[in-house]
Amino acid sequence: MAFKVLLTDYEFENLKYEEDVFAESGLDIEFIKAQCKTEEDVIEQAKDADAILNQYAPISRRVIESLEKAKVISRYGVGVNTIDLDAANKKGITVANVPDYGMEEVSNHALALLLAWARKVTLLNNEVKKGNWDFKACVPIHRFNNQTVGVLGFGRIPRRFIEKVKPLGFKLAAYDPFVSAEDMAAAGVQKMELDEIIREADYLSLHVPLIKDTFHLLNAKCFSQMKKSAVIINTARGPIIDEKALIEALEKGVIAGAALDVTEEEPISIDSPLLQMENVIITPHSAWYSEEAMVELRQKAAKNIVQVIKGEKTPYALT
Template structure:
């Protein structure tokens, strides 16, 4: 039996890792490569597909309801916010991700952003290269000891972040309604409620998935309640922070700075106000990246497809 597998969109030069997995499976797979951007393009490419690999193209209710034969969707990455999970579940479509491919990379990136911003590395480097040999442009710089570092979310990545920042001397707190205080205590983290994490912490590092309850978790309604001079790290999903709230906090000085690997609109539009803040570091959704992580991501994404088409429950099935 031949299976039609459609990749809705991708940003890789070649699909050699995926093709290798499909070839080694022994299944008869017709691998169709598309570069869809709109709902209609996805429908046209994947309407009769047995399986779909997805990166950014929309797989919302409108699209899913047009699929006539789909058994499984496998998404590159941890988040599955491009997919309407409820509709997929109703239609009996397995949805899979790869939750464990970039733990080291994202946690390292968060640590690098923290260290670079806290020590004003970018500003000092730029000053020296512009002929200004003067440390006094960098204050204030604070010791980490006894300052409060909060992780919002307590999955695999924030746990690794905690392990890496703990030797720096921070007091560690965490918020996650699905993780017990006892579990957090194993990492020397005190479990707190969200309000306390936001109002008492010097550093807030965001690590939650993008769902209804986390959309605009930091918003115009609570930005003024943040601790004065807070630093915000986001290596999760851009819409967790309401952009206007972030800008308001930066303007007022309530937020001392931010380091963002993700933003609400990617890429950031040319001339956007966010680009004008010297105390905001922005990287282009690159925290996941290493040569090894990309190979692992693509291989496991394809294996989810093979496992489902073979009749097994995929290793990384979400619904």
């Protein structure tokens, strides 16, 4: 019996790693590669699929209700905001992600953005290239042990980020309503409530998933409560920040700066004011990337499908 596996969309040069996993599974798998952009595209392609491998194409309630045979939807990455989890759960479809493939990479990238801002590396680089050989271009810079790094979320990535930040001497604080103060204290971190960490953090690093409760979690009200010297670091998801409010806060000096690997709209519009601001560092949603992470992501996403089709339980099941 052949199992139809639909890849809704992809941006890889080839699909060697996925094909190898399916070939080695011992299953008879028909691997269909598509480039779906809309719900209609997915509905047309996925109707009779046994499994769906997904990158960015929308797997909405409407799409899920149209599925006749699907047992599993596996997504490349940590976030599953492309998939309606409630609809999948009601239909008995397993949804799985790959939550651990980029843990080192994202925590490293957040650390790089923190250090670039804390030592104003990008600003100084740009000034020197303009012909300005003068340290005063970066005034003021403060010692790390006089500053607080706050993190929103206390899952795998922020815990690893904290482990890397800790030896540098920063004071550490975290907000996560699902983690106890004792657990945080064991990692050398002070637990704070959201309003408290917003007021106290010199650097606020975002590591929460994009869900209904975190959409625009940081907004104009939050920015108004932050230190004027505060910097926001986002390697999570763009819509966690109200970007319009962020731009206004940066333009008016309500906060000092931002280091963003993600934005509300991706790719960012060439007309975005963020691209013209010297107090903003932007990278193109690249925090997850290394060659090793790319391979791990693709293999694990495919293995999720193989395990469910075989009647096994994938460790990465969300529904």
